[in-house]
Amino acid sequence: MGRNSLRFKLIVVLLIATIAPIVTSMIVTNAYTKQSVKEKAIQENTNLLGQSRINIVNYMNQLIDLSFSVYKNPSFIRLMDLGFRGYQSEAEIKNLIRTIAVNREVFQVYMNILERNPGEDRSFLLTNNTVIRPSPEVTMPLNPLIKPGSYEAVVETTHTSHDYGLSLLAYFTPREVLTIHRAIYRVPSMEHIGSLSVDFPLDTLSGLLHQLLNDQEEAYLLDSEGRLIYSSVPGVKFGWKLQDPWVEQMLQASDTHGTMEDKSSIHLYEKIETPYMNWYLVKKVPYEQLYRGARELTQIQFLILGILLFVVAGLTLWISVRFTRPIKELIGYINIIQTGQLDVDIQVRTKDEIGILARRFRLMMDTINDLITREYKLGLANKTNQLKALQAQINPHFLYNSLQSIGTLALQHQAPKVYHLISTLAKMMRYSMNTSESLVPLRKEVEHAKAYLELQQQRFENELTVGYHIDEATVDCVLPKMTLQPLIENYFKHGFDPRENPGELIISSRLLADGSVELTVEDNGRGMSDEALQELSLRLAQSDPAAEAADPGHLGESIGLKNVKNRLELHFNHTAVLFLEHREPTGLRITLRFPSTPLGGSTL
Incomplete structure (x- = not known):
């Protein structure tokens, strides 16, 4: 089967006509599916980030309220009225610290009281349910982020827990914590009498962020300067500023939420703004994960295409053979006719256009055979008639001359009628015997x-x-x-x-x-x-x-x-x-x- 054969061309045309639309449809469908998946993922993850932002704000509000609970404690209120001097007040301070540490979110509590007598402990640290009393001279300075005369708390982003300058007799394993610092004022005079710092582990934040994630996805919590508060990526050091290009792009954006794309992933962010924190919640979705469903769908489509290609190739071959076989048979009959065998019996039994062509060709050959036979017999008849005419023409000039002599003799004997009749007979003989x-x-x-x-x-x-x-x-x-x-x-x-x-x-x-x-x-x-x-x-x-x-x-x-x-x-x-x-x-x-x-x- 050469490239110029009808069967080869038919197979190529059928394969192209079948496969090209399918492949085009797959390409368009894949592109459309990817775009749809991307838009849907952005919308869904934006909603998830919005809900997570609310959860984080609620959680942090609970921690802020916990640090503010000192103003709700009756013993603390009584101490503000009576003063914090004396050994009796020390027991009240320890009970107050233990009351705050009862909350399971608390890792350790540090309280510094300025209004103490000389020689009395000023700093108290509760770690692992143990209150540590340092020497009276140890006093942690007030966190510089706290505004003087303000009841608002300050959140110190993720750092490693420490002993607040106290010399611990026992070793306690440090942890990554968030700390809420608050100044303590005597109410209502606003006299600064001390400070409170509460360390919180990152377990709850980790749980809130992991609710956002699927396989291969990552979550980040950053402060307003791009320092890492928390990340779901193992081994990342908290408190350091991330140097990825998308971080700077996000910090410069004025929108409260948005998306950023690079070659390998999409970053979606949600800005968290409260009086005590200005954070960014970020989710990274790799394209590998995002388009997994579309890729699996494409693989299924290619599998179906392979099966379809196999079926189409078989059907195409069957159709082409069935279509071209009558043509080849007809060509075979034509080759036989070219050898001179005009009475070949053409047998093409299909009922389609090829069958009609074969039957018309057979009728044409029958007509040609009839014409050849007719012309042959007509030629034979003409030859026969010519032979008979030649046999009848026994010296026609002699007959014409004889009739002319008889006519002349009739005129000489005064018989013009006889002359006319003889001339008429001669004219008839001349007309009938003229074979030209x-x-x-x-x-x-x-x-x-x-x-x-x-x-x-x-x-x-x-x-x-x-x-x-x-x-x-x-x-x-x-x-x-x-x-x-x-x-x-x-x-x-x-x-x-x-x-x-x-x-x-x-x-x-x-x-x-x-x-x-x-x-x-x-x-x-x-x-x-x-x-x-x-x-x-x-x-x-x-x-x-x-x-x-x-x-x-x-x-x-x-x-x-x-x-x-x-x-x-x-x-x-x-x-x-x-x-x-x-x-x-x-x-x-x-x-x-x-x-x-x-x-x-x-x-x-």
């Missing part, structure tokens, strides 16, 4: 018929009347030679009987509206019965022009009519007709119709 013409104009046929009928009128004298109604528009139209005389002879052979009544013969022609010529010969002879007329018409209709032209011996009594009909059909390719009908009150009418073709021209 096969088609003649109607004018010559009429002249020949007049010569023949003139001799017949001389024979029957007053017993025969002849009439001519020839349309001048038809006299130049050609027809086979010796067409009219056999029709006239038919009357004298079978219909003329002068004993019954004088004979009448009418010859007429006219040009019909469709351009054909109608030639009629009618008489008042004995005519024919209905049965005889029907039988003769049937015999004329069933005759084979080529076979009868080659072998006229089997025609019997109707040889003249059949000869005329067959020669008309052979010369005019079955467009000429001959039919017989009764003539009222008696007689027979013979009508010929044939195309009006002038001599040497085409049909009018």
